[in-house]
Amino acid sequence: MAAYGTGNYRASQGRVTAPGFGFTVYAILAIVLMVLDRRGGWLTHARYYLSAAAYPLQLAVSSPGQAWNWTQESLTARETLEAQNAALRQRNRELSVKAMRFEALERENAELRGLRAALPAVADHWMAAEVVDVELNGLRQRLLINRGAHNGVFRGQAVLDSFGLLGQTTRVSPWSSEVILVTDPEHAVPVEIERTGVHTIAVGSGDPDSLALPYLPANADVKPGDLLLTSGLGGVFPQGYPVARIADVRHDTAQPLAQIRAIPLARLSALHEVMLVWFQDQHPAAPTQLKDGASSSGNPALQRQPAPPLDLLPLPALPRLTPAPPVAAPAAASAPGKSAR
Amino acid sequence: MIDRTRDSFGRMLLTVLVALTLSVLPLPLWLAAVRPAFLVITVLYWSITVPRLGGIGLGFFSGLALDVFRGAALGQNALALSAITYVAVREHQKIRLKPLFQQALIILGALIAYEFILFAIDGWAGHPNTSPLRWIHTLTGALIWPVATAVLDRTRGR
Numbered sequence: 001m002a003a004y005g006t007g008n009y010r011a012s013q014g015r016v017t018a019p020g021f022g023f024t025v026y027a028i029l030a031i032v033l034m035v036l037d038r039r040g041g042w043l044t045h046a047r048y049y050l051s052a053a054a055y056p057l058q059l060a061v062s063s064p065g066q067a068w069n070w071t072q073e074s075l076t077a078r079e080t081l082e083a084q085n086a087a088l089r090q091r092n093r094e095l096s097v098k099a100m101r102f103e104a105l106e107r108e109n110a111e112l113r114g115l116r117a118a119l120p121a122v123a124d125h126w127m128a129a130e131v132v133d134v135e136l137n138g139l140r141q142r143l144l145i146n147r148g149a150h151n152g153v154f155r156g157q158a159v160l161d162s163f164g165l166l167g168q169t170t171r172v173s174p175w176s177s178e179v180i181l182v183t184d185p186e187h188a189v190p191v192e193i194e195r196t197g198v199h200t201i202a203v204g205s206g207d208p209d210s211l212a213l214p215y216l217p218a219n220a221d222v223k224p225g226d227l228l229l230t231s232g233l234g235g236v237f238p239q240g241y242p243v244a245r246i247a248d249v250r251h252d253t254a255q256p257l258a259q260i261r262a263i264p265l266a267r268l269s270a271l272h273e274v275m276l277v278w279f280q281d282q283h284p285a286a287p288t289q290l291k292d293g294a295s296s297s298g299n300p301a302l303q304r305q306p307a308p309p310l311d312l313l314p315l316p317a318l319p320r321l322t323p324a325p326p327v328a329a330p331a332a333a334s335a336p337g338k339s340a341r
Numbered sequence: 342m343i344d345r346t347r348d349s350f351g352r353m354l355l356t357v358l359v360a361l362t363l364s365v366l367p368l369p370l371w372l373a374a375v376r377p378a379f380l381v382i383t384v385l386y387w388s389i390t391v392p393r394l395g396g397i398g399l400g401f402f403s404g405l406a407l408d409v410f411r412g413a414a415l416g417q418n419a420l421a422l423s424a425i426t427y428v429a430v431r432e433h434q435k436i437r438l439k440p441l442f443q444q445a446l447i448i449l450g451a452l453i454a455y456e457f458i459l460f461a462i463d464g465w466a467g468h469p470n471t472s473p474l475r476w477i478h479t480l481t482g483a484l485i486w487p488v489a490t491a492v493l494d495r496t497r498g499r
Contacts, residue, residue: 034415061362
């Protein structure tokens with residue numbers, strides 16, 4: 001110990017152990033922790049329990065906001081509640097009518113695709129979770145929700161709200177989990193442009209109201225207003241959930257790629273409740289689950305599908321990325337879609 | 342130096358806990374950007390005034406708590422915080438004698454060093470964040486130092 005102490009320090013205050021030694025020990029400890037954390041071995045379990053220990057404080061810290069919401073709700077006037085109730089009833093009716101039509105469409109779609117029966121819905125069951133903490137800065141866009149491993153939440157689970165895709169769970173603790181939002185700069189979602197079927201990747205920008213599509217060529221067929229759906233590639237999100245709408249497309253003549261910005265459909269900045277989704281494993285549109293934290297690439301069930309007979313393909317699949325003539329575009333777009341199902 | 346009976350470990354832990362709460366309190370975006378690193382400032386205060394109580398261990402474990410709460414790489418804040426605590430403990434007698442204004446400047450330096458270590462580790466871990474916003478808290482932290490010392494002196498019964 002004495003070897004690391006500075007002389008004058010020890011002379012003036014003998015009771016304190018030499019700081020140099022302590023620092024060396026703690027610095028080595030910290031570095032070892034970081035390296036282990038990056039490898040993601042047993043330290044993941046340690047973090048699991050540590051974040052469980054941290055959860056009470058996180059709950060306490062978020063309680064003023066929750067208490068404010070609760071007071072506001074309980075002080076709502078009767079008329080407001082009645083109006084709200086009527087509006088919700090109206091909405092429910094509209095949605096039921098739409099759902100009726102949806103079932104018919106689903107059957108029709110199955111018939112058109114030559115399937116004997118319509119596939120069951122890809123979502124198996126849902127669970128609502130409350131948002132405990134929101135972190136929306138330029139570096140990290142995360143949520144803390146009040147459901148964890150005890151509720152069956154797993155890492156890499158899709159999280160939605162009633163408007164669109166929110167993100168996925170990254171860290172699961174016993175009673176809470178951390179959700180990385182689609183707008184986090186470290187998050188990317190494989191998406192498909194609904195109008196043309198073009199596949200690309202939507203990357204978070206760090207801004208809660210925008211996603212970037214950095215990998216589309218300057219001549220790609222993208223227009224403001226186009227809807228982005230999850231493409232089902234990448235093995236986390238199932239195919240066909242709405243993610244964002246294209247807001248603006250800029251073509252810089254000096255850049256080979258277009259600069260495209262999309263606005264997420266999920267209301268990321270005003271969240272109280274989110275939905276966790278479990279998908280049917282056997283469903284062709286379902287993502288493959290992550291096993292032991294290892295990421296999978298694609299759904300093996302999809303990859304084993306034989307290629308469709310050639311006469312079904314009106315055009316080679318390649319010209320999808322170029323702005324195709326309006327008549328040919330939907331036909332060309334349906335071709336890769338068919339091979340994926 | 343003369344009367345240390347009131348500088349109890351419990352009191353220190355309590356202030357550190359309050360500072361941690363302030364550090365992780367959910368705030369609107371613009372406020373969160375200027376929020377000073379309360380926990381770092383509190384740890385620095387205790388390392389300068391009563392180094393025998395917490396010392397580098399206090400820095401390490403506070404940093405670890407921050408890592409858990411922020412979801413950072415485990416050990417990132419711990420390393421940065423124990424590094425600046427080390428310097429603070431080593432130089433505590435010199436820093437203690439300086440006027441408040443100079444102390445605030447030293448705190449600014451320490452906070453910049455702290456943020457730089459975090460920045461370097463971020464880069465090493467493969468998600469560099471070059472936004473200038475991350476440096477703002479070093480300034481607000483230095484500005485709040487006189488207030489923080491006054492409040493923390495109170496908790497010690499000065």
